[in-house]
Amino acid sequence: MTAFEAEIVIWLNGFSGSFKAFDDLMRIAASDYLMPLVFSLGMFGLWFSGNAPAERVRYQVQMLVGIGALSIANVVVWLFNITLDRARPFVEYGDQLNLLFYPPTDPSFPANPVAVGFAASTAAWVINRKFGWWMYAAATLFGFSRLYAGVFYPTDIIGGALVGIAVYSFTTYLRRFLEPLVTTFVRLIRGLSAA
Amino acid sequence: MNIDLYTVRDLFAGHYFLFAFLASLGTIQITTANSGIRGLWLTPHAGVTRLLGVALILTGAVIFFTQPLWVEGPWAVGSVEADSTTRQWGTAAWHELAGARNVNDIHGGLDGIKQAIWFSLATLTAFATSAIGGAISLKILAVSVGGASEEEYLSSYEDDGLEGLKRRSFLSNLPISYGNFRTDIPQVWNSIMEVADDWSVFKLFSGRAGK
Numbered sequence: 001m002t003a004f005e006a007e008i009v010i011w012l013n014g015f016s017g018s019f020k021a022f023d024d025l026m027r028i029a030a031s032d033y034l035m036p037l038v039f040s041l042g043m044f045g046l047w048f049s050g051n052a053p054a055e056r057v058r059y060q061v062q063m064l065v066g067i068g069a070l071s072i073a074n075v076v077v078w079l080f081n082i083t084l085d086r087a088r089p090f091v092e093y094g095d096q097l098n099l100l101f102y103p104p105t106d107p108s109f110p111a112n113p114v115a116v117g118f119a120a121s122t123a124a125w126v127i128n129r130k131f132g133w134w135m136y137a138a139a140t141l142f143g144f145s146r147l148y149a150g151v152f153y154p155t156d157i158i159g160g161a162l163v164g165i166a167v168y169s170f171t172t173y174l175r176r177f178l179e180p181l182v183t184t185f186v187r188l189i190r191g192l193s194a195a
Numbered sequence: 196m197n198i199d200l201y202t203v204r205d206l207f208a209g210h211y212f213l214f215a216f217l218a219s220l221g222t223i224q225i226t227t228a229n230s231g232i233r234g235l236w237l238t239p240h241a242g243v244t245r246l247l248g249v250a251l252i253l254t255g256a257v258i259f260f261t262q263p264l265w266v267e268g269p270w271a272v273g274s275v276e277a278d279s280t281t282r283q284w285g286t287a288a289w290h291e292l293a294g295a296r297n298v299n300d301i302h303g304g305l306d307g308i309k310q311a312i313w314f315s316l317a318t319l320t321a322f323a324t325s326a327i328g329g330a331i332s333l334k335i336l337a338v339s340v341g342g343a344s345e346e347e348y349l350s351s352y353e354d355d356g357l358e359g360l361k362r363r364s365f366l367s368n369l370p371i372s373y374g375n376f377r378t379d380i381p382q383v384w385n386s387i388m389e390v391a392d393d394w395s396v397f398k399l400f401s402g403r404a405g406k
Contacts, residue, residue: 041219051230177392188376190376193368194356194357
């Protein structure tokens with residue numbers, strides 16, 4: 001499986017160097033700072049969305065679930081990382097790849113940035129389909145850019161996406177387990193004039 | 196050139212905070228313009244506030260990704276593609292700008308936890324800035340809301356929180372919101388407890404599961 005995947009990464013990465021503008025776009029999209037901020041802002045924006053108070057509470061609870069999912073996704077990826085130590089593509093096929101990103105030192109599977117992105121995107125999609133699709137597009141671009149840069153295999157990206165969606169589902173149950181604490185927390189912030 | 200890890204981290208932290216602050220401020224402006232929460236608008240008009248929000252987000256991103264052109268850091272010409280430890284200190288060239296920010300967290304970039312801390316601080320600062328800007332919009336510019344001034348609206352205690360900020364400034368809204376919270380909270384807790392799932396940990400411990 002890895003040999004087949006490596007062929008895909010090498011083929012895709014082989015386009016790098018042909019169009020500098022596209023390579024630069026991928027470098028910026030792959031950055032540790034841009035897409036994670038987009039996901040965080042997406043969640044943050046939910047807090048102030050909604051026209052009526054009841055609708056706003058739904059958005060705000062969803063934002064807390066999304067942030068919880070985002071955090072738990074990191075823990076789940078870490079658990080995978082200490083269990084499955086899959087080497088990065090540039091470690092095994094470095095001589096055939098043009099690395100467009102710094103060489104990360106943590107294991108490849110599952111893709112942490114994609115897991116985080118899909119957890120946040122699913123939280124957005126559940127409350128607002130159109131906004132959610134945009135978030136999914138950003139998470140997919142994030143994953144693709146890392147694949148193109150030669151730091152992930154395709155199954156790392158797919159695995160990361162599945163982890164993100166699964167963790168979101170788990171977090172919705174966790175929220176029900178913690179109620180009425182979550183909704184009361186939103187009410188407390190409303191008491192501070194910020195919700 | 197051997198670059199001190201903490202020097203790089205401090206540089207990234209400052210730049211990231213500015214980026215997150217401007218982007219958060221922009222997000223608040225866009226979302227509150229859409230939901231009519233005037234107490235957080237930096238301008239008196241919804242359309243202008245929305246445009247200002249977009250401009251703030253774009254400005255934050257442009258400043259963050261072009262800063263290596265004029266601010267010295269671990270992205271000097273010729274070293275951007277190199278491993279972080281061997282990077283040269285200086286300003287970046289245009290052709291290396293896109294990859295200049297790609298520095299591993301073990302070599303001074305910000306890891307996820309540090310980004311979360313700086314992002315949280317940036318959002319709080321952005322909210323405070325919006326609250327001050329909103330107060331100026333409502334009070335100094337004496338914006339009339341639905342035919343009533345803010346002072347007239349203060350006599351109404353029904354709306355609080357962000358709903359109250361649709362017509363009041365943050366400082367005018369805070370005592371009303373907090374007062375309502377203190378009055379409501381036992382009822383809020385009990386009513387949510389009633390509709391909560393049976394597997395709610397609070398319901399289980401209070402012996403109300405299955406009732």
